[in-house]
Every structure is written in structure tokens, then in C-alpha cells.
Amino acid sequence: MLDIKALKLALEQLEGERRISRDRLVDAIEQSLAAAYKKEYGKKGQVIRAHIDLDGGTFSFEQVKTVVDDTLVRFEEEPESEEDEREHFNEEKHLLLEDARIMKSDAKVGDEIVFSLEPKDDFGRIAAQTAKQVIMQRIREAERVSIMDEFGGKEGDIVSGYVQKIDRGTVFIDFNRATGVLPVNEQIPGERYVRGARIRAYLYHVEESPRGVNLRLSRTHPKFLEKLFAFESPEIASGVVQIKSIAREPGARSKIAVWTDDSNIDPVGSCVGQKGVRVSTVMNELSGEKIDIIEWSPDPEEFVRKSLSPAKVLDLQLDEEEHKATIEVTPDQLSLAIGKGGQNVRLAAKLTGWKIDIKGTDMEVEESTEEKLEGDDFVSLKDLAGGETEDTQQTEEASSDEAPSEETVATEEEAQ
DSSP states (O other): OOOHHHHHHHHHHHHHHHOOOHHHHHHHHHHHHHHHHHHHHOOTTOOEEEEEETTTTEEEEEEEEEEEOTTTEEOTTSOOOTTOOOEEOOTTTEEEHHHHHHHOTTOOTTOEEEEEOOOOOOOOHHHHHHHHHHHHHHHHHHHHHHHHHHHHTTTTSEEEEEEEEEETTEEEEEOSSOEEEEOGGGSOTTOOOOTTOEEEEEEEEEEEETTEEEEEEESSOHHHHHHHHHHHOHHHHHTSSEEEEEEEETTTEEEEEEEOSOTTSOHHHHHHOGGGHHHHHHHHHTTTOEEEEEEOOSSHHHHHHHHTTTSOOSEEEEETTTTEEEEEEOHHHHHHHHOGGGHHHHHHHHHHOOEEEEEEOOOOOOHHHHHHHHTOSEEEHHHHHBOOOTTGGGOSTTOOSSOOBSSOOEEEOOOO
């Protein structure tokens, strides 16, 4: 008789700690008992199954034979050929159709016929060791399947864990039952990680390997930025506001283009939040990375013009054949349009998909053009919340009447 109380306790403990279903655990134990029985008492080729009765505390064994005919097996007297894929007939696991129909009149090829075996509970040391190896292997497999089920559904989402260790720059993150890997090239430049600290990252790939389940993580992926905004903005999470494109230089600056078909919703405002609280939360998660938020437009000319925010565009010409945009700005806007190290124009090109060539002009701006620039749709969130940067110091038109902020985020006001 099995110690049913101890077995149930062990099953409950494994089920709770490793989150493996009881059915899988019982199946693992049954397979281990079948392996031990075959090792001690079985014959070559036998297919043996074990069954455990958790209520009665007993177990039983059975031999399974598959019903076959001469299309599936060949006999010893038949000559072998390379093209013949049939396996040799083995009376320990095969049962001819005519013999099967003696025991079961409606038997057909492929059916399984079960024979009860004499119960045994006295296994030798080798058989017991075999059973132990089988059950550990089956539990590991069941745990791997359970982890795949849990994290496979989270692929493409943000996951949270704790820094387990840092090895040659690679950060290993503990998720209790699985370990994630954050390579150096997927880390935000300048970030420092402390063992035991909580960290969030984008799970972009879940793979199963012989050594377990590997979770591939990133904090530089553009989707990480998108998912962070989905956490902070209900409009984005619900799909009312869509992020059309993202251009990112991790740790430095990003541009995102947002859009909605609901005329009652300001897509830029839904990302910025009241007093910039939503975008500031995202920036803090990204170690102060500046974020420009613009409204996406189906009109390429308008979209390219807006993408250069906070700079004011004087004139714009599109070359459809070369997919190139030629931009003219006033001299005082040239450095702002290009950005430090060409960052602003580089991000604008990534965001829009257009090659952008910026030129300065000494031409006097007509009154109507000046009015158009004053009515431009961009305003710096830095100007809304309070501080100055090299970019915002070069343009007065990009600031609103509200107080400036410590971090610059280019956003967009409602068009005049």
C-alpha cells in the first residue's frame, strides 16, 4: 500500500511551489512506476503503464499491445529492403488483427488491447533509481511546460522581476520560477543595476532550450516605450488613441506619433497627462529620457513638418521619387531643427520614414508666414512644467504661457 497521506502532501507542495497541475504530477509518478516495473520485471519491447488510485492508496500495472496487420509490420521470414518502413513484429507490443478480434470482435488496426499485469511493490535498487530519474525528469518537463504556458502568453508585454546577478555587463533577472536575460545591447546607456533591485523590462522573446526556458528582455526596444504609455494612458490601453510610429535613441531622446479618430479626444494630451504627470512617469522609468510627442497625420508634408518639433519649418518640399523631404528654416531655427549631434532630424527621419535635408535661409519671412509659425501646433512640455535646455533656449515660439519644467518633452497644442 502507498503512504497516501505522504503522497498527497508531496503533490500539494509541488503543485504550490512549482505551479504544476496535480494531473501532470500524477502522470509523472505513474510513468516512473511503469519504468521501474519494466526495469525489474518487464521484457524487451513491452509497453507498460501504471495507474495510481489516490483514494484507495493502491497502484496497478498493465501491458498495452497495438493491433497491427502486415501493412504495418513485417515478419522475420520476410526479406528486408531500404524502401520498406515497416517495423519488425514483436509479440510483446504487437497483436495481429485476427488474434485481437478473438478477444474483441470489433477490433481494428491501431487499437490498443490492454492486459493486466501482476501487481509488484518490491523493486530492486536499480529499478528504484530508474523510477527516481524518470520522476525528476517528468517533473522538470512539466515545470518547463508550466513556465512556457505562463510566460509564453506574456511575450510582447512588460514583466517585472528582481536583479539576480550581473555578469560581464549582462543582467540576470529573477522571476521566481524563471530567469530573464537583459544583454548589454538591450540596456539603456548609463543605467546602473543593483542586485536585489526591482526592474521592469520588455519581454520580446520566450524560447525553450534543453537547459530550461529562456526569457529575452529589453529596455531599449521601441515597444517598451509603447507599453509604458499604455500603462499610464487609458486611452492608449483601450485603443482609442494609437501610437502610429516610434523613433528612439535609448537614454537620450525619443519621438512618438499618436493619432485618434475621435474628435473629442486630444491624442497628445492623453499621453502628456495633467501637468505632464503621465509622460513624466514614463521618462522617470527610462532614466530621464526626453520624449517628443506629436500628432500623426496622414498628410506626409504635415507629418514631416510636425516631426521636427520644436523647430519651426519655413518651407517644405517633398520628392516622392527619392522619398526625400527638403526643409527650409530661418537661421535662428537651424540648430534647433538639426538638434545636438543631428539628433532631432535623425529621429524625425526615423519617425516619418522620409529622408530629411534641412537648409537655412536668410529670406525675410512674410507676415502671413509669421502668423502661421506662431500658430504652429507644437509646444514644449519643458515649457509647460519648467526648465531650459539648449533646444528650448533657441525658440520662444515653442513655449506656452505656463511655467517651464526640468525635462524637455515636445508636445502639441490644439491648432489654432
